[in-house]
Amino acid sequence: MYPFINGGQQQLKDGLPRTGYGAGRDRDVGYPRDRVYEDQMGRAGWRDGDGLGGGGDMMGYGGGLGGNELGMGPGLGPLVGGGGLGPLGMGGLPDESQLMGGRMGPLDVGMGGRPGALGLNGGAPEPDVLRGGLDVLPPDASSTLFVDGLPEDCSRREAAHIFRPFIGFKEVRLVHKDAKRADGGKVVLCFVEFADARCAATALEALQGYKFDETDHESYVLRLTFARHPGPRGPVRDDPYRVGGGRDRGDDYNSRSRGGGGVGRR
DNA sequence: AGCACA
Structure with a gap:
């Protein structure tokens, strides 16, 4: 039910817009949907988003974007807004105590039980690690x-299997000569x-x-080398x-050949 | 070393 509520604590502490992921998780996990359900009444939409196992990811991502200026979609907008406004609106609502109680309990458990989730608290994941x-x-x-x-009898599928596990893999094209x-x-x-x-x-x-x-x-x-004329389309760079x-x-992918290339032309 | 697809 309540795997970890780290996002909730984060939101209470600093409330920075950077912690969109945490905000999204908070709404997804720790926010009582009954109240939201009555408030916002987007019935089908809520149910859909709630039922999905991967919905947490989607929400978190949407929350991050929504916190900034990028509007995702008409459907996600209200959801994100509801999540972000949750803690603020709590003050005026009678369910406040219940909210807080439900929140403070699992919060500690989450902190202690999931040390891996601490990485999420640090903000955006550092690309340096990768x-x-x-x-x-x-x-x-x-x-x-x-x-x-x-090998001569190598199939396209076989070749693709070699490269697929690598991050950023798109496609493989075989040429027989x-x-x-x-x-x-x-x-x-x-x-x-x-x-x-x-x-x-x-x-x-x-x-x-x-081998x-x-x-x-x-x-x-x-x-393996880099292709002479890279790109699936005609030469651009x-x-x-x-x-x-x-x-x-x-x-x-590269900014080096963007401005004027290598030709000193003036 | 050997480089195609649009």
């Missing part, structure tokens, strides 16, 4: 990896798309030299003449 040693990318880093050394030595050998090239260059670099580092068949000692060792206009909707 960063391995890859904060410096090579100059040719891009969001697309070029992978060579895949014939090897240079015209002995009938064919080679499979692979282009792997990631969300940004750092994600691609992480996978590159991790999979460099990956497809571990029993076979000498064959099918993956070689390498052509200085095209920087000004044209299609511009590529995700800006």
